[in-house]
Amino acid sequence: MLSDLEPLTVLIAEDSAADRLLLSTIVRRQGHHVLTAADGAEAVDIYIQQRPHLVLMDAMMPVMDGFEAAQKIKQLAGEQLVPIIFLTSLTESEALARCLEAGGDDFLAKPYNQVILAAKIKAMDRLRRLQATVVEQRDQISRHHDYLLNEQRVAKAVFDKIAHSGCLSAPNIRYLQSPYALFNGDLLLAAFNPAGDMHILLGDFTGHGLPAAVGAMPLAEVFYGMTAKGYGLAQILREMNAKLKRILPVDMFCCATLLCLSFQRCTVEVWNGGMPDGYLHDSLSGVRTPLPARHLPLGVLTPQLFDDRTEVHPMSLGDRVFLLSDGVIDTADDNEQLFGVERLQQVFSANREPDCLFEDIQQALRDFRGEPRDDFSMVEVRLVAPTQLNPPPPVYSDSGQSSPLDWSMSFEFRAQTLRRFNPMPYLLQLLLEVHGLRAQSGALYSVLSELYSNALEHGVLGLDSSIKRDASGFARYYSERNQRLDELNSGHVRVHVHVTPHGDGGRLVIEVEDSGKGFDVARVLARPADSNRLSGRGVSLVRQLSHQACWSDDGRSARVEFFWEALA
């Protein structure tokens, strides 16, 4: 009666020689390999040496009885299940209970019945295999878990290198992210553009784990690459959206808020696609203006349908922009109630010390639920004087030996181009081929951008900068700008660039002309530099940052010069 199961090694511990002989013969005939012991101590020794699969154990034995031997063997077996079947003619329930307490898994009564014994061995073998499978699978899961954690650590280290190539450590930024927020899809990036403006992105990819983190890489690349080259938010957003739309599966996208803080113009430009409201905190009045989502997340719409329209808000020194991920307001308590925006606003109004806002929010979350979620991100950016920041100098990979020193070039950008194309990054990159200009790239970019936007907004679009005299006018100005730009079908901006050697160094002349009505140059130039908080900054900025700024043709043509000395 050979069984269909694989042969086991069975230890028989029995002091009665006749019973031992009989049982060994029965078990062997069932196809198993048999080891025998005449007492408990011998059984433990044999178990240690040969590790049998299953033990048939007499309860009453000399030297060491079956109870003690069973306990020792169970202890030695650890996580492995070594079934122990007690051989017994015991009938008292108390004695049977002792067998189970000692670790016995079953009984076999004397006289032995072959059929029952075979069935019990089979059942115990099933249990044994089940336990082995459970242990193996548990170990496998634990190995996979370790593997996954290690992968995450490596991925995070790689990612941190990329993410922290930005300026999150700037003195005007405070942020708080749960350590593995990246693997919950949260993404926080910050970088200076060539003009010294700061771009900040807080993003939240759908999904969790590696898939959520993977999309962060291309997004960060676009963000840093384009910010460094001087692209504006609209172009960066278009590129990000197109890239994510192209590479992500349909059910994946990225909610994001993108900011551009200009420390020179004292403005913040905002685009919010699908993120919770951000807040602009006026430090004087204490008013918090919400910065709500006006767009679908990145990676949802095709490039044709994508809306890159931003909002611009004026800021004063000390004002703050606060952004947060939905992990904060979606924190749920034990009854599935969400923390919610209202509670957040209560924290805002109770907050006395702006620098402690994060701590206040965390405390409120703890009070609400006991334990904050592992996927929240908060960031706060303060408007400070440009001198308080030290944007790192751009890094150039070429030697500068091919620096072109004597050339000029003219561009004319017409209505259809003006509507959707920002030539500034291209012009800047071209100019930065001139090695001597690199040290002034910030000023160069600021002046160039200012002249271009003056030509476009006041010249071609005919917008009056005095609209921007208060906050609501400011918003009106930018919405008017967007509308007129959309409808633009005539007009032009011309940019002339002349680079010539000058002494041991060189000279750059930039002229920007527009097709607008011009302005009263004498009157504008006569105004004190900072007579108005919100408007008319452009002209004074240009005069401050460049040489020989002058206007002609009734303000339709602006001309500035930059000089540089011989290079060391």
Place this chain on the structure above:
Amino acid sequence: MSEIHLDRDVLSTLKEVMEDGYLELLDTFLNDSEARLRVLHEARDAEKLSATAHSFKGSSSNMGAIRLAELCGELEQRAKQPSLGGIEKLVSEIDSEFAHVRKLCREEREGFHC
């Protein structure tokens, strides 16, 4: 009557299970039992008496020695009681029952040879 001393059905099952080992099983049982009887005679403490009777009961039942197993069971229980009266009588009953069993086993042994 001999069925009570040694159950024929049990023996034939054992023969089938043990095949060539049947004789060895009979010999082992007899040697084992004689050793146990000696212990029963010499034992002075109740615990030793009870444990030996218990083992003897188990192996007797496996061999189909029904009456012998019963007597050993009685002795096991008696030895657990405070008064040890009647023990000697039980041991001598076991002696004579084993004598029957031994005789039958030896006949079985001879028979198996043929």
